[in-house]
Amino acid sequence: MLEWIRKVAVERPKVLGTLMILVGAIFVVSMGWWGFSAYKSGKPGIVARINGTPLYATEFSRDYEIMKNNYQRLLNGALGKKILTELNFPGLVLRNMIFRQLWIDEANHLHLVVPDAVVVSEVSRIPFFQEGNPPAFSSKLYTQFLLETHQSAKDFEQSIREDLLVQRAQVLVRAIQTPAAPTDEKTATSLDDWQKKRLALQEETLQSFQMQLENRSNVKIDQEAFKKLSKSLL
Template sequence: MIFQKVGAATCEGWGFMLEWIRKEAVERPKVIGALMVLIGGIFVLSMGWWGFSASRSAKSDVIAKVNGVPIKVDDYSRDYLIMKDNYKRLLRGDLGAKILKDLNFPGLVLRNMIYRQLWIDEGRNLGIQVSDQTVVQEIARIPFFQEGTPPVFSKNAYVAFLKETHQTAESFEESVRMDVLVQRAQLFVRAAQTIGNPPPQPQGTPTTDANAERVRLQNETVEALQNQL
């Protein structure tokens, strides 16, 4: 503890999806940003606030596999119920009921789980690591765990939360670590893609030196960003 971690469908080879995400991150950052905010919010709730047990039976049914990582039925069912409840809170009245009816929730939930795992894999492939200190800082920022004026982290509030949600500190802290990993992977990919697509050079401008300089700047920026992560 830091302060005291439908039918079986195989979804291997999701590299093309990461390529799409990378492309969208540059061309339509607002769209991909909104998508990732949604995904992040859903998974903070599902894996954190509602508890995430890493001790589930190995015999659980598997809905899908993302690069060999299984998405299990019990995890999917939990996220489905939480996500639908969140939408019901946000979308009220006749219009909200119609939207909820038209949405393909089973596919939406599974897609969100796949996106998250893809970003986790991408972050690991990039060598991004999230230290225990960073996890501590992220948890300490959560208002739910703060008390007093000015608000400061309360260990008692944190421990009470873990008991109420029937989870271990390790499982919650690991979910926070993965959230940070996803955020950093998105930042890293967007920065690298943006640097790799500079404005077009005016006609008649020498390109050899410009290209060399662009590559140098790209390498330096990516290296600097990696060091900061």
Template sequence: MISWMQKHKKYLVITIWISTIAFVGAGFVGWGAYKYGSSGDTMVEVGDTKITIKEFQNKYSQLYNYYNKLLGGNLDQQKAKEMGIDKAAFDALIKEALLINYAKDHGLMVTDEEVAKKIASMQVFQRDGHFEKELYINVLKQNHMRPKDFEQSIKKELLLEKIKAVFKPKLLPLEFDTASAALFMGDKIAYKPLTSNDINISYTQKELKNYYNEHKDNYQTPTHYKLAVVEVTPQDVTIDDTKLQEYYQAHRIQYKDSSGKIMKFEDAKPLVERDYKLKLAKKEALKKYITLKKGKIKPQKSIEVTDTNTTLPPTFMEKLKLAQSGKVFKPIIIGEKYLIIKLDNKKLPQPMSFEEAKALVQKDFEKEQRSKKLIETAQKLAKTFKGIEINSFICRDDVNKIKALESTEAATFLKKLFTQKEGEGFVQLSDEKVVLYRILDQKLHMPKKIDKNRALITDNTIKLKELLESQRILNILQKLYEIKVYKGI
């Protein structure tokens, strides 16, 4: 996922607060010659709109958190830099500023009443379905935001929504018909799955050793870490419900059920009690951290882990990889206790001998050989294979009709099938699997499918028009409004 993103940085322009997806997703348009200068905390001035360092930090934080969640919490600052998240945040703010200038010049505005109505409608600020000011203040405080700044961001969001509505294109009948034909043409096909398990290969030990010699840098022992550990467990004390309820109200946004809704206190109580006890234990954990760092206490135990360890958080493992021996880390929560960890020793990866790596080498070599031979076999069989015939016309959404494949495989197969230029050939699903196909008949117009998916076709075609039109509009706006960059990235 990360490597894909690094190669496709133009797709990283996503906004969290703002719903102007079509404009922001258009890719950076190259703003021409920047004018550099100095103006306090202002990073960029676009026409009459200033972009502050704080706004950039907020936008960067939104994007970082979005992709960190997408990547399962495995994003760090270095990877974020490689992905170009800072550049994406910078570009998005400039695009938004261009649109805001245009909106203001054409008399568009957002009233305080509209801002209040929007905020009052947000579930996170509601209790029992009604807006509660005290909860509003507490949630913002928990997220280190002032009401004034948050309300300004909502005003900006609403203004951008209004200007987006102005630019929203209409769909012409001919455009709908063209999109319908592209999305829902029908094919009658014959198909046959072919996997690497159907392929026989043979090789000599010499070939295996040659493969090892060519790829020996891939076969290294893992990094070993010897860690000294001090544990701090919360005291088993009874906590008054009043204190738990106060803690819950201040942190209720953290307690959500599987559907994403905020849990009631009664349902969240075990989690709240655990977190409250951990809060009480944090002070003691920090004391132990300082005394361990000064060498005044001895560790309770010693453990050894490798860089493939999954018991410690990924974010901690990233820090561990960069640390030097003797480093003492601040307390981290594991389960229901704090761990204070000191890196005693680090043993770096060492090259594995052929014998040590043989099982891994054999697995990789066989996989590569089977994959190559699979493609060769598919090319030979494409014109002559006998497969499963589907005698009714199918479209790209008829996943359930491709019964010889799993649903996800069938969806990928159909998506790729309807982009093929040849009447027969194969679709590669992975290194281990291909699907041979032959188109027996075609139908350009599928009325029932089109009627059933009319809303989908309309929505997707309008979004495509928005994307194309937004690029044209942004090109015009950057000529209308001067962009002065005071602090670049």
């Protein structure tokens, strides 16, 4: 299933450790700003199937470029082929996309919904679509973005809806582990320690639950198609 991806994507002791730490943060940035799996025109080729849901080459290629651009923006520099290869960057992107779909499936299983009004509000708050002082949503910038990325508003907004579903499902899982707040309010240290403990427990719970999602998932990867596509992107 995902073992072979994990092996080459994570167990790289000589690779830049700082970049590996940033993977999770960059994933969130990508989701929040652009919406994953938004480009669905044509859909030539299937890289994988996650619980029956196809992951198309166009979707993978787009998310690859999004994550790569986010890395470069955060590090203020280009990532060469050598670093991308050492990181097995395509493997990291694929793994993130697989887990995202697993969380979407779980959100649907929990019957979570994101109303249209919430999606519209989320899109309007994306800095990339704002202009002026004070910043305000620009339909012109939004339309320009859709044209440049060859996608419809419907597809992009569905992508945002799915991002929000993932966030809501993860919030519910994190809420499972919320230790009681300290009764001693005399010191800031006790509250600070409680907050650190709460965050650690919630993160541990989230990772454990995600592992359960992986263990009971049905993920089929077309390794030949994936390797060919990865080679063309590196």
